[in-house]
Amino acid sequence: MAVPGSRALSFLHGRWVRHPRWSLALKGAVAAALAWFVALLAPAPFSEYPYYAPLGAVVAVTSSAVRSVRESVQAVGALLLGAVIARGVDAAVGSSVLSVAIVVAVALLCAGSRLFGEMGTWVVTSALFVLVLGGAHPLEFTGVFAGMIVVGAAIGVAINLLLPPLPLTPSEIALDRLRDVLVDQLELLAQRLEHDGPLLAEEWQRRRHDLTPTTDRTRDAMSGTREALRVNRKARRYGERTTAQARRAQELGSAADVVDDVVRLLTEWERADQERVALGPLLRPELVTALRAYAEALRSDRGQGPADEAVARCRESVDALTGAVRAVRRSSGQDLFVAGAIVVILRRACSALTAAREPE
Structure with missing residues (x-):
């Protein structure tokens, strides 16, 4: 007791x-x-x-x-x-x-x-x-x-x-904020694709730029933590926590690149003013499912959900998107290069999630 x-x-x-x-x-x-x-x-x-x-x-x-x-x-x-x-x-x-x-x-x-x-x-x-x-x-x-x-x-x-400072908490808060921003971007992107169809380029270009300050602040916070660890006598005591934080920073840094790449491709090729879009009504629902699954996998870090199950669902949804792209390519004869590029990006995202959460 x-x-x-x-x-x-x-x-x-x-x-x-x-x-x-x-x-x-x-x-x-x-x-x-x-x-x-x-x-x-x-x-x-x-x-x-x-x-x-x-x-x-x-x-x-x-x-x-x-x-x-x-x-x-x-x-x-x-x-x-x-x-x-x-x-x-x-x-x-x-x-x-x-x-x-x-x-x-x-x-x-x-x-x-x-x-x-x-x-x-x-x-x-x-x-x-x-x-x-x-x-x-x-x-x-x-x-x-x-x-x-x-x-x-x-x-x-x-x-x-x-008494050297060990700013683990500020960097943890910065990582939480980055994760929340990425999840919000993915969920809003999925919602817009599901209900409104092709995107409005100006709005999403602005959202891409809005992500940059959050990413920069997170990198600065992690840089400060790494610098503090170099001469901090308490570093060994918090070794497991600092290692986990570094892996999480790597995971979210990769996720930020993924979100930026997906939004960039969609705003260039899935725009309302284009005659031929990258996905269209056949592939858009599959991408919406994959984006939501990826958002759920990101949200499951730090014990906010069953992480393994969320990553598995993300992989399944990306596999389903891959199959849908192949099927549409066979039936339509279109190249679907942009849709294929999005598949590659999301596959890389799933691999990064798996690698970041595997025990050392």
């Missing part, structure tokens, strides 16, 4: 894992507080500007353990460059509206450099800070500003290395 206290701890742990922002907030708060404390202990004039150290800590701790080192170096480089730009323009032009305009223009140009990556915006931030706030003691302020940022970033990196 489970102890009530252990159940409560298990519940809290589950909530903690499902909401990685909570751990990020806690780590950020600890890193910022430590950076502030260290800055106050530093000798003058550093201790007079302690608030820049937490800024560096937050920049570092909000990245993965691998990225935090790289991004901290990039951020520090961007901050130093911004300070140099501000001091150079201030010495040449003086403090004025013109100097602000020149500083921002030059900083924005430099911010686009690949050397700084996503940290390029700190060039502009640093330049404006140093130009506006460091007027009385420009050299002192510039050195203190850069030094406190470096100290804070070092603390943030250290905390990230001690």
Whole structure:
């Protein structure tokens, strides 16, 4: 019998894992507080500007353990460059509206450099800070500003290395969202083919483009997870889960390609404005059945249905579509190249589902 206290701890742990922002907030708060404390202990004039150290800590701790080192170096480089730009323009032009305009223009140009990556915006931030706030003691302020940022970033990196994030939940949520979008696309496509006949090209071209942002976000989430695993001491503990997630990402990535290919072929060759369509009323019902079976197979991942049965039904429906294409080809004498291409795509989709769900 489970102890009530252990159940409560298990519940809290589950909530903690499902909401990685909570751990990020806690780590950020600890890193910022430590950076502030260290800055106050530093000798003058550093201790007079302690608030820049937490800024560096937050920049570092909000990245993965691998990225935090790289991004901290990039951020520090961007901050130093911004300070140099501000001091150079201030010495040449003086403090004025013109100097602000020149500083921002030059900083924005430099911010686009690949050397700084996503940290390029700190060039502009640093330049404006140093130009506006460091007027009385420009050299002192510039050195203190850069030094406190470096100290804070070092603390943030250290905390990230001690407690590296493992963003399994965000990538799981991204995969769920991608699966739901793909299933919705397939079911709506089947419904339109069943009730309305040939497609309206403009609508489905737009739907193809709407799928791209979801696919991109999923790939970014999975990339972040893979990056975090490289230095995460907890990776072995979650080895089975990370392996399953990688296989699921591969499955859904293949499914996204399948849906895109099928929609592209149908919008090009099964359009309402074409005299001769790719499928016609004889093959369209079989394709509708195959698309719905494929959608059901995708929905059955992660225990949302009997996966083996769903994949088997998908194979059967694709086999039925294959037989129907052959029969229509024999009776009509038409080549049916597009219908054959759709069959090949769906067969490949079934093979990908089977491979992704087979035990290693």
